[in-house]
Amino acid sequence: MSRIPAPERRRALVEAALRVVSQRGIAQATTRAIVAEAGMSLASFHYAFESRDELIDELITTVVAREQEAVLPEFVPGGGLAGILEAGLVRYIEHLKADPEHEQAMLELTQYALRSPERHPLAVQQYERYAELAERSLERAAELAGATWRVPVAQVARVLVAFTDGLTFTWLVDRDDAAARAVAHAAADALSRMADAP
Amino acid sequence: MSRIPAPERRRALVEAALRVVSQRGIAQATTRAIVAEAGMSLASFHYAFESRDELIDELITTVVAREQEAVLPEFVPGGGLAGILEAGLVRYIEHLKADPEHEQAMLELTQYALRSPERHPLAVQQYERYAELAERSLERAAELAGATWRVPVAQVARVLVAFTDGLTFTWLVDRDDAAARAVAHAAADALSRMADAP
DNA sequence: GTGCGACTGGGACGCTCGTCCCACTTCGGT
């Protein structure tokens, strides 16, 4: 094995861990499985990280920080605010269908963090980040539609996050695209009513 | 230990397993933890069950079959359909707050089932059951409000399940009651628009 | 009361887990 400085190795291990969690679940993300995925020896793991817990924590923070605005809204001519929001959610569904394992991994990491008191803040952070991204999308959508939010955007954002979560979870179970679109439609409808049209 | 016939022991073990999963998560629900919770010896476990997997499967089916219509709607004078639905969802929030660990356990069991191909059908069954319960609640709500569903109720039910799931998951993370009520309000609003008032 | 099948308890098995140790190799600065 070629020599790799520790910080770079940390990054490689985090990436490998994400792949293992996505493909096999967090319970199967053992030090040995991660190291095998990264093509390293077991000793390298504990040279780069104090413990498995330290890696999992870094995995969560890394992956949350990297989260993109997946549902950045685009203008839909004639659709109004509801149409723009629905189009955004439909695009999220496409993203979900393209990489279901990633979203499943996110959900699993959240639930994992929820189980230990010292990791709970990580889950809260994760959802604050989601809310932040949702907020930006909602502001952009209102701007495109020429509408203004009647309710504080931060509050609307939390509703959007909850709707997206439910959409994701149920789709992961039943893989029913039509049902997901129905949820997207209903959610967009509900959200749009929290704004005033110009 | 007094002598207990195997079928009864199975039931006791399933109950103990549910308590362990609720309190400590499915990863910690080891055979030893479960028998300790049930106050039995380890050998009794494999006298009643072939394997841990068999118990987990039975735990999931048991707990799904037992699921109640938690959000059975009541008439809310002057509220209309949206009001009735929102009241039902608010009652679900109360139920969630009263026993968060149980709902968390449900979510965990679903995600666990999602991870192995032979268990995936259990998760699907679980959500079919949820949809069925949601359907009955929606029919009852429409009846109380004197409204009729414009969209097939089964389809509305899936949207309700998704909304409830999102509500549950996000509340488990942030424990924000106000945000949960906002989601309930928006969800009820969206659902009520899938029906025609009389 | 006696026999047999149902049930019990303790201990042990083989395996995998996270972690650690230590001899070894490589690299950059002098």
Next chain:
DNA sequence: ACCGAAGTGGGACGAGCGTCCCAGTCGCAC
């Protein structure tokens, strides 16, 4: 050229896991 620090590899550790075995004990039918 060399020396100390940085990085590597294999093997081992103790603990915990699911599962199994087996000698023992109970209760019911006869």
